[in-house]
Amino acid sequence: MDSQVNNPLLKVVKMAQSLLEEEDRSAVTPSRIAEKIELILMMQPSWRLDLDVEAAVAELVRRFSVWVGESAVLRDDSGHQDWLVASRKKDWRYWQRYRDWLEVKLPSAAIEELDRTTDDILGLLEDPTREGGWDRRGLVVGHVQSGKTGNYTGLICKAADAGYKIVIVLAGLHNNLRSQTQVRLDEGFLGYETAPNPDDLSLAGVGLIDRDPSIRPNYATNRSNSGDFTPRGSRNLGISPEQRPWLFVVKKNKTVLDRLLRWVRNHVADADDPETGRKVVTHLPLLIVDDEADHASVDTGEQVYDEGGRPDPEHEPTTINRLIRRILNTFTRSAYVGYTATPFANIFIHDRGRTADEGPDLFPSAFIINLAAPSSYVGPARIFGINDGTQRSGGLPLVRHVTDHASADGSAGWMPLRHKSTHTALVDGVPGLPASLKEAIEAFILVCAVRIRRGQGSEHSSMLVHVTRFTNVQQQVVAQIEEHVRHIKQRLLRGIDDGVIRARLRRLLEEEIASTSSRIAASGGRADAGTIPDWADVETLLPQVLSDLEIRMINGTAKDALDYVEHSHTGLKVIAVGGDKLARGLTLEGLCISYFLRSARMYDTLMQMGRWFGYRPGYLDLCRLYTTSELTDWFGHITDAAEELREEFDLMVASGATPKQYGLKVQSHPVLMVTSRIKMRAARSLMLSFSGQVLETTALFRDPAILGKNLDATRDLVVSLGEPERQGNGGAQSSSRCVWRGVEHGAILDFLGRYRTHPDAYKVSSPHIAEFIQSMVSRGELTRWTIALIGGGAGGSLTLRPDVTLSMLTRSPRSSSGNRYSIGRLLSPPDEAMDLDGAGWDAALALTREMWRSDPARLQDGREPDVPSGPAIRRIRGFGAPGVPARRDTGLLLIYALDPPKEIGLTRDDPVVAFGISFPGSDAGVKVEYKVNSVMVREWESDYGSSE
Structure with missing residues (x-):
């Protein structure tokens, strides 16, 4: 990056970008850019010799075509005091030089959003000058490879400016990743290349912009492959409140973290806790940044909770989790910020997890921030496209x-x-x-x-x-x-x-x-x-x-x-x-x-x-x-699941929810698990709410006897209903669908009581669904149902009663083993819109587009979706919109008849009945206990184990 600072092209681009920022973005054309470049070259004629003007114009065109949405925040301000005001930022030098350095390589829109989001994160932490004890835990969720390191580097710069004195970055499990992170923080925060010999100081990155030695932060680790924290390297470290901030970039390694904990207790602690007698640090505020926070940091041991939800105080967390928490617990003033693109395991951390020696678990109780990526980000949606309800397109x-x-x-x-x-x-x-x-x-x-x-x-x-x-x-x-x-x-x-x-x-x-x-x-x-x-x-x-x-x-x-x-x-x-x-x-x-x-x-x-x-x-x-085509399919499913999760998050932000109220809502899949079941130790007995979710049977039986009984349950349900409508409403018009409205909930419970779901299904369990519906009925919700039979496929015909015959759908199996075969998605968003009228469809589509506009990474070349998403449909059904009444009393049962694929050894005489249930959004707070099925140990070991 030092070469980039002195690169003629990048210097011209930076100066031209600054000049163009003063103008209306719509007026920034290639010809206008060329004019600014020519003006700069008139002032610096020596740069003309080595400058590719066409490349400079192209780079600036790209930069000024970038736009960034707004990040979304779930927060809980309990015990928090707002503190980050403009007056606190006027003399910040670490951030200013980092911003100046970024202007060489980033569009101004991306830098402005980085400034906003790091202000948001820092503001949700505590004022490092605030007296007394405080502890803040948060999580920042970004896209894969979207610039999370740049974000937490900016946060560290601002935290140091504000007065945080000890900054610990937990940088992966391996030496090369730790070293790579150290190099980036050398450039973006320290301003010099860290070396085993402290006399070998060479300015780098931000240090070439502001060379003042009086603000250089101290370091306890270096960029060499063996530059992690050691007692020998820390022997001469002196810590006092008057000194500049200290940076530690360490692996998530038992030996390293244990060394660091002992060094903090023996050399930094300045008091004893009056209750426990353990050594604590009261004079220095701590910031821990946990890179890839879902990896190794999560306690994978099973903690026991009593009937009142209180954790076992004698629980022993797993090693890395224990050491991170003990370091935090040694400081009376501490802040922890996890960064990840895959927050699934972090959300499963029990929000009340606590032990005597380690203090609270790493649940992000203070905030969760969902970062918006710039439009120049190439993520899953751009690579694999988006499922618009009928097909995957836009990739x-x-x-x-x-x-x-x-x-x-x-x-x-x-x-x-x-x-x-x-x-x-x-x-x-x-x-x-x-x-x-x-x-x-x-x-x-x-x-x-x-x-x-x-x-x-x-x-x-x-x-x-x-x-x-x-x-x-x-x-x-x-x-x-x-x-x-x-x-x-x-x-x-x-x-x-x-x-x-x-x-x-x-x-x-x-x-x-x-x-x-x-x-x-x-x-x-x-x-x-x-x-x-x-x-x-x-x-x-x-x-x-x-x-x-x-x-x-x-x-x-x-x-x-x-x-x-x-x-x-x-x-x-x-x-x-x-x-x-x-x-x-x-x-x-x-x-x-x-x-x-x-x-x-x-x-x-x-x-x-x-x-x-x-x-x-x-x-x-x-x-x-x-x-492989199979991996492409899997990535496509993950893309849909991730986008739905982000939409659910945005909807919860709009409703003012807190992190503790945020339940992970990910589409179930027969092959892909949410995260390692080992990480979901709090999920062995989950309390799940299905409100605002869609459940679909994608893990299905191969046993003809069970399939026959499921078909009998479906046939008896249909026979009990009256005359059907022959097409859906809203945006899902089809003459191959039979629809019944206003069905009493008892019919649904009878059907679920007889329909046998596959035990390998992650979330879709008939008894649990029935229990949830019954609990909601007791609160006046889900009392009436819309039932739709979905046909119109290329398979054979299935007659459920004399006046109801469907052409069966075909679904290729994703996998097949034992008594189970698995398919991909069963239903699509238009199916969920079956129970919406025109106004409801329009409201759900408007809400979908609003959610997508907040994050350019979801858009395909600026195109907005023309079909509402599942989360938006369920939100509108549950909470309504102007001119659209809320209908939390009405659930939606979608029944599909599948022509069994020949690959699984069944015949057309063994039709497969599958179903999906779309629950409207609700704030009733009803949950059911869900026991997570065990998984063969060798299956997850084959995915998480490593020989390296």
């Missing part, structure tokens, strides 16, 4: 499906999904790469050349290869990639027998890379696409790319590291092969090509593996994701 054409990694049945081949550490990677019986990976590597070589031609040659370019978690299998993959790259080098550099390779590369450039770039530009993504040079121009750059290209293995035993900093002037061009080390936290700078075959069953694990999310300024059209 960028960047995904390429891999089919040659394994045999047809998935049991053999180069890299079958389920393989062991002893696996040998073979193609047709010999070591080598599948054609798809060869293509991905060759695409990466071409992309590096195109980026050089676009003026991005000094920027990093990375390729991710993530196909196995076993280090010895990774070693085989590295050797095979090295051999393939060596083969290309020999042919191209020596010009020997190179015709086939040159023809293949040219075809890939012209027919794949160029055509995709044109498609993106034509679809309205001109800011995401650039010029693809002719083959002749690219061909001349191939020797340079191949000479610079490196292959690295990144795991716990490899010596390789991604030393982007050392290549900051020339740009690192690297193919990174790894497993779990590349699955969480570690950033691959300039990631262009991803080859990804890893599987996981947890939402958070799979989403965190998505290293390809993030920002791709000026080269998004060159990016590719090579993966």
